[in-house]
Amino acid sequence: MASKTRTRVAKGIPASCCNLAIEGESQEQFLAMCKALGSPLRFEILKFLLTHPGCITGNIVDHLPIAQATTSQHLAVLRNAGWIEGAVDGPATCYCLNEDRVAWFKELVGEIF
Amino acid sequence: MASKTRTRVAKGIPASCCNLAIEGESQEQFLAMCKALGSPLRFEILKFLLTHPGCITGNIVDHLPIAQATTSQHLAVLRNAGWIEGAVDGPATCYCLNEDRVAWFKELVGEIF
DNA sequence: TTGGAGTATCGTAAAAATACGATTAAGAAA
DNA sequence: TTTCTTAATCGTATTTTTACGATACTCCAA
Numbered sequence: 001m002a003s004k005t006r007t008r009v010a011k012g013i014p015a016s017c018c019n020l021a022i023e024g025e026s027q028e029q030f031l032a033m034c035k036a037l038g039s040p041l042r043f044e045i046l047k048f049l050l051t052h053p054g055c056i057t058g059n060i061v062d063h064l065p066i067a068q069a070t071t072s073q074h075l076a077v078l079r080n081a082g083w084i085e086g087a088v089d090g091p092a093t094c095y096c097l098n099e100d101r102v103a104w105f106k107e108l109v110g111e112i113f
Numbered sequence: 114m115a116s117k118t119r120t121r122v123a124k125g126i127p128a129s130c131c132n133l134a135i136e137g138e139s140q141e142q143f144l145a146m147c148k149a150l151g152s153p154l155r156f157e158i159l160k161f162l163l164t165h166p167g168c169i170t171g172n173i174v175d176h177l178p179i180a181q182a183t184t185s186q187h188l189a190v191l192r193n194a195g196w197i198e199g200a201v202d203g204p205a206t207c208y209c210l211n212e213d214r215v216a217w218f219k220e221l222v223g224e225i226f
Numbered sequence: 227t228t229g230g231a232g233t234a235t236c237g238t239a240a241a242a243a244t245a246c247g248a249t250t251a252a253g254a255a256a
Numbered sequence: 257t258t259t260c261t262t263a264a265t266c267g268t269a270t271t272t273t274t275a276c277g278a279t280a281c282t283c284c285a286a
Contacts (some may be wrong), residue, residue: 013172013175018164022160031150033154034151036145038147038148039148050225051129051131052126052127052130068188109219113218
C-alpha cells in the first residue's frame with residue numbers, strides 16, 4: 001500500500017514556524033466578512049455607509065446601478081457577515097456599520113499577517 | 114419626468130462625512146485580495162504558507178482534501194490576487210507570501226475602516 | 227380603514243466559481 | 257534519449273452567486 005504518498009520527498013514539509021491565532025468559528029466569521037467584502041457592489045455599499053452614515057436602503061438603491069431586490073440581497077449578505085446593522089425607522093431601514101465587528105476585523109488582519 | 118426619484122424624502126441623503134483613500138485600480142486589487150481570501154480552502158493554503166514557509170505545491174496538495182488540479186487552480190487565484198509568489202525550483206514550484214502585498218493589504222484595511 | 231411608500235423575500239434565469247480527470251509541459255535522473 | 261516526478265492547463269459537470277420581476281409585509285398618513 002502506501003501508494004498515495006509521494007516518493008523521493010527527501011525534504012518533506014518544512015517544519016512549522018509558528019501558530020496562527022485563528023480557527024473554528026472565528027475563522028468562519030472572518031472568512032464570511034472577507035467574502036462579503038470581495039464584491040465590488042457590496043464594497044460600494046460599505047463605502048457609501050462609511051462616507052454617508054445614517055442612510056436608508058432607498059438611498060443606497062438610488063446610488064447603485066442595480067435593482068432594489070438585488071440591493072436588498074447584498075445588504076442581507078453584509079448584515080449576515082456582520083459588517084452592518086439595520087435599524088427599523090418607520091417604514092424604512094436605516095443601516096450603519098457594526099463598529100465592533102469592523103474593529104475586530106481590523107485587529108484580526110493585523111494579527112494574522 | 115423625474116418619475117424615478119423618491120417622493121417624501123425630506124431628509125435626503127446624509128451629507129458626506131469624509132472621503133475614502135481608495136478607488137480605481139487600488140480598489141480592484143484590494144477587492145481581488147479580499148475575494149481570494151474569502152475561500153476556506155484558499156485561506157487554508159495561506160495559513161499553511163504562513164506557518165510552513167518554503168513549501169512546494171505537492172506539500173499543499175497533500176495537506177488539502179482536494180485534487181491536485183483544484184489546488185493548482187486555487188494557487189493561481191492567490192497568485193493573481195497578489196497574495197503569493199511562486200518560484201520555480203527544478204520540477205517543483207516553491208510558493209511564498211508576497212510580503213509587500215500583504216503589508217499593503219494590512220495598511221489599507223487600517224486606513225479604510 | 228385604506229392607500230401608498232419603503233423593503234424584504236420568493237422564484238427563477240443567467241453568470242461565475244468550484245472541483246475533477248485527463249492531458250500537457252518542463253526539469254531531473256536513468 | 258527515455259522515463260519519471262512535479263505542476264500547470266484544458267474541458268467539463270456541478271454548485272454557488274448574482275440579478276431581476278413579482279409579491280408580500282410593515283408602517284405612516286389621509
